[in-house]
Amino acid sequence: MAQGKSAPTYAIRTLGCQMNVHDSERMAGLLEEAGYERAPGDPDDADVIVVNTCAVRENAATRLYGNLGLLATAKAQHPGMQIAVGGCLAQKDRGEILRRAPWVDVVFGTYNIGSLPALLERARHNQEAQVEIEEALVTFPSALPARRDSVASAWVSISVGCNNTCTFCIVPSLRGPERDRRPGDVLAEVRALVESGAIEVTLLGQNVNTYGVAFGDKLAFPSLLRACGGIEGLERVRFTSPHPAAFTLDVVSAMAETSNVMPSLHMPLQSGSDRILKSMRRSYRAERFLGILDRVRGVIPDAAITTDVIVGFPGETEEDFQDTLRVIERGRFVSAFTFQYSPRPGTPAALLDDQVPREVVQERFERLLELQEAISLEENRALVGRTLHLLVLDDAGRKDAESDRMSGRAPDNRLVHFAVREPRPRPGDIVTVEITYGAPHHLLADSPAETYHVRRTHAGDAWEGSGKSVGRFSPRSGEA
Ligand code: SF4
Numbered sequence: 001m002a003q004g005k006s007a008p009t010y011a012i013r014t015l016g017c018q019m020n021v022h023d024s025e026r027m028a029g030l031l032e033e034a035g036y037e038r039a040p041g042d043p044d045d046a047d048v049i050v051v052n053t054c055a056v057r058e059n060a061a062t063r064l065y066g067n068l069g070l071l072a073t074a075k076a077q078h079p080g081m082q083i084a085v086g087g088c089l090a091q092k093d094r095g096e097i098l099r100r101a102p103w104v105d106v107v108f109g110t111y112n113i114g115s116l117p118a119l120l121e122r123a124r125h126n127q128e129a130q131v132e133i134e135e136a137l138v139t140f141p142s143a144l145p146a147r148r149d150s151v152a153s154a155w156v157s158i159s160v161g162c163n164n165t166c167t168f169c170i171v172p173s174l175r176g177p178e179r180d181r182r183p184g185d186v187l188a189e190v191r192a193l194v195e196s197g198a199i200e201v202t203l204l205g206q207n208v209n210t211y212g213v214a215f216g217d218k219l220a221f222p223s224l225l226r227a228c229g230g231i232e233g234l235e236r237v238r239f240t241s242p243h244p245a246a247f248t249l250d251v252v253s254a255m256a257e258t259s260n261v262m263p264s265l266h267m268p269l270q271s272g273s274d275r276i277l278k279s280m281r282r283s284y285r286a287e288r289f290l291g292i293l294d295r296v297r298g299v300i301p302d303a304a305i306t307t308d309v310i311v312g313f314p315g316e317t318e319e320d321f322q323d324t325l326r327v328i329e330r331g332r333f334v335s336a337f338t339f340q341y342s343p344r345p346g347t348p349a350a351l352l353d354d355q356v357p358r359e360v361v362q363e364r365f366e367r368l369l370e371l372q373e374a375i376s377l378e379e380n381r382a383l384v385g386r387t388l389h390l391l392v393l394d395d396a397g398r399k400d401a402e403s404d405r406m407s408g409r410a411p412d413n414r415l416v417h418f419a420v421r422e423p424r425p426r427p428g429d430i431v432t433v434e435i436t437y438g439a440p441h442h443l444l445a446d447s448p449a450e451t452y453h454v455r456r457t458h459a460g461d462a463w464e465g466s467g468k469s470v471g472r473f474s475p476r477s478g479e480a
Contacts (some may be wrong), residue, residue: 008037013067023110025155036117054087105129135318152197152392153199156203205239222253231375290327316364338369388435392429416445432451
């Protein structure tokens with residue numbers, strides 16, 4: 001790296017899923033270990049800008065090249081700036097990125113995160129763009145250093161890749177077959193995170209409940225949940241995402257019997273039509289899916305369940321869509337991530353010839369949204385009057401001069417904005433409040449002082465010790 005008066009700065013733009021958010025933390029950790037500092041202020045002024053791309057979301061390529069076009073202008077005004085592109089779209093498009101955006105300095109694949117600082121250095125030294133795309137995982141991302149955005153909450157990758165072949169999904173071709181980390185390594189990382197201040201971890205994988213398939217242990221995931229239950233100081237355990245086909249009773253029991261596993265579950269439905277599920281190559285059917293929800297609620301009555309739904313998959317008829325609406329009604333999801341299907345190049349579904357017209361997809365999407373919003377509102381309003389323990393978020397802060405609110409997550413992961421009383425909590429502390437209002441996407445707790453209580457945690461101590469300051473309130477802060 002060039003010797004300068006002050007350390008070079010970096011900024012990372014993350015697109016896409018939690019897997020990318022986690023990978024970005026690794027990239028930040030590696031860059032900081034290599035002597036970079038996170039850019040203060042406008043990230044477009046950074047010496048290195050990393051774009052961590054997603055190939056799953058709609059118009060991913062259009063958005064990437066739009067982003068890169070803007071960065072070309074920033075680079076022209078900032079001599080020495082470097083631009084690196086990583087993530088799934090980099091893995092997929094490879095050299096195409098340099099052809100369309102020749103001002104990019106580094107293109108690195110999903111398996112090459114560990115090489116990022118060296119690739120930047122090499123590009124700078126050789127004055128030539130570097131492309132490094134491995135076809136298989138060499139170093140598990142969690143073995144790399146990380147710079148976590150939150151002191152209290154951490155992601156822990158337990159597996160990468162996926163052995164399924166859902167026809168709409170690009171993940172298997174970009175992230176490869178499932179690779180599982182050894183349980184001992186996962187637990188060692190969780191313990192280290194707790195020692196550094198975390199009180200909440202989210203176990204992360206494309207398909208967490210098949211964890212263990214790579215080393216021949218079918219019960220590895222419930223065993224991992226139970227083992228997390230024995231880690232002192234770890235207050236909240238979450239996981240994302242499970243696959244309904246592999247969601248066994250052992251997982252349900254482990255959730256119910258492990259006190260620090262939180263009563264929340266994200267269970268992707270994708271479609272309520274068995275015909276469409278088959279065409280998606282999702283091996284469960286609507287009734288089995290609903291049966292899992294019943295079993296979970298049978299033992300964890302307060303479980304808040306969320307889901308993903310794709311509207312307008314090729315061949316979806318109005319009848320299929322009605323099936324989806326029926327499952328949504330019966331599923332009583334607290335929230336749903338709803339997606340309009342659009343063909344992703346490289347996926348089998350993109351080749352199907354019965355694509356649903358855009359305006360039909362749009363119209364169904366709006367109906368689905370309307371139904372789900374109404375359910376979300378009812379589910380949230382049902383919590384008014386309840387007392388909840390919130391983990392205070394890092395980005396909580398003042399909304400405006402009149403209402404002093406901070407934000408936190410309930411055990412079931414719902415977002416709550418609460419009126420701050422004395423004592424003022426620190427991010428990472430647990431605050432007890434009474435819910436006073438429910439909106440579709442958040443709850444309010446403007447509760448009286450008698451019901452307000454703050455428990456100081458080691459995460460709050462770590463936050464205080466990190467010298468961070470509370471940022472400005474954003475109504476959507478912390479929402480997924
Ligand atoms: S389970 Fe299906 S949707 Fe999920 S990562 Fe695997 S192939 Fe993609």
